[in-house]
Amino acid sequence: MAAASLTALSLTASASPAAASVTIGQLAPATPSVDCTGADFDHVQPSVTSGTTYVVPPLPPASALVISSWSHNAAAAAGQVLTMKVFRKVADPATYVVVGHDGPRPLTASTLNTFSASVPVKPGDVLGLNSTAASMTGCAFPTPGESRLVRAGNLADGESGAFGSAPDRRLNVSAVVAPSNTFTLGEAKRNKKKGTATLTVDVPNPGELALSGNGVKTAGAVAATTVTAPGAVELLVRAKGKKKRKLNETGKVKVKPTITYTPTGGDPSTQSTKLKLKKR
Numbered sequence: 001m002a003a004a005s006l007t008a009l010s011l012t013a014s015a016s017p018a019a020a021s022v023t024i025g026q027l028a029p030a031t032p033s034v035d036c037t038g039a040d041f042d043h044v045q046p047s048v049t050s051g052t053t054y055v056v057p058p059l060p061p062a063s064a065l066v067i068s069s070w071s072h073n074a075a076a077a078a079g080q081v082l083t084m085k086v087f088r089k090v091a092d093p094a095t096y097v098v099v100g101h102d103g104p105r106p107l108t109a110s111t112l113n114t115f116s117a118s119v120p121v122k123p124g125d126v127l128g129l130n131s132t133a134a135s136m137t138g139c140a141f142p143t144p145g146e147s148r149l150v151r152a153g154n155l156a157d158g159e160s161g162a163f164g165s166a167p168d169r170r171l172n173v174s175a176v177v178a179p180s181n182t183f184t185l186g187e188a189k190r191n192k193k194k195g196t197a198t199l200t201v202d203v204p205n206p207g208e209l210a211l212s213g214n215g216v217k218t219a220g221a222v223a224a225t226t227v228t229a230p231g232a233v234e235l236l237v238r239a240k241g242k243k244k245r246k247l248n249e250t251g252k253v254k255v256k257p258t259i260t261y262t263p264t265g266g267d268p269s270t271q272s273t274k275l276k277l278k279k280r
Helices: 241-250
Strands: 002-005 022-026 041-044 065-073 081-091 095-106 112-121 126-131 140-152 160-162 164-171 173-179 184-191 196-203 207-212 216-218 224-227 231-239 252-255 258-263 269-272 275-278
Touching (some): 041 164, 184 275, 207 216, 207 231
Parallel strands (some): 002 231
Antiparallel strands (some): 041 126, 081 126, 184 196, 207 224
8 A cells, every 4th residue: 555645745747647438348339129038147248359349458557447337228118127247257168257237227218328337347357237037128239240148147246157158149238447536534633733634545546636625725835636556645634714713712623624536537536524623
C-alpha cells in the first residue's frame, strides 16, 4: 500500500498515462428476433471472429477495474428479463466461474436498454448473460461461423461449471469497463495543538483527490493533488473563515469536508463526512 500526503499539495507535471473507459462486447445490429426461450441458461463469449472482443482488457495505470454499465438491444417480445454476468476461465476446455453479475433487469422491448452497474473485474474476465425461462429474449444474434458457450442453469457468484458450444450465434450485450472510483474514508486523527485533523483516504487507483466544503480547507495553495499509486492518502483538514474564528474563540468547531476522487481516465466519485476540530 502506497502512502501519500496532502500536507504539501501540488499537481505533479509528470502524471501517469491516462487510463480510459473502454466498451467490450457487441450488440445486435437491429431489433433481434427471440433467441433464448424455455429454460435458464448462462452464456459466455470468450472469443469473436471479428469486431470488438468481450474480454476485459488492462487499462494502465489502473489496477482496479469495474463494469460501470452494460447494454442490450432488446427484442420485440413483452416481459423480457436478462442478467449481465462476468465469467473467469478456471479450467480447460471450457470451465468458468462467475465473478459478478448485475440483475436480473426488466427490459423495454424493441429498444436499446442500458443499465448502470458496479461489478469489479480483472483483465481476462469475459462478458456474458443469463437468460431465464420466465421470459423470451434476443440474447444472441445470428453470426455465421461464430460460436458462444452455453450452460443450462444459473450459476451464482463464486460457482463454476462446464460450458458447451452453441454455433452461429453471438451474444447481444456490451459493457463499459472503467477504472474503479470506489474509495473509503478512515478515522480522523485530531491535532488539538493546531486545531486540525488528518483524514485517511484509501483509493484503488492512481488519480486525483480534492477536498472542499464550507469553512474547511487543506494545506497548500491548491485543493487537489495527483495520487500516483493506489493506497492510503492523508488529507490535512483545517478550518477557515467563520469556522476558524469559532474554533479560536471556543476551542471547537464542526466541519463537513467533501472529498472527491477521480481515477486517471475515470469518473469522479464524492463522499462527505463530519468532523469536530478541537484546539486547546
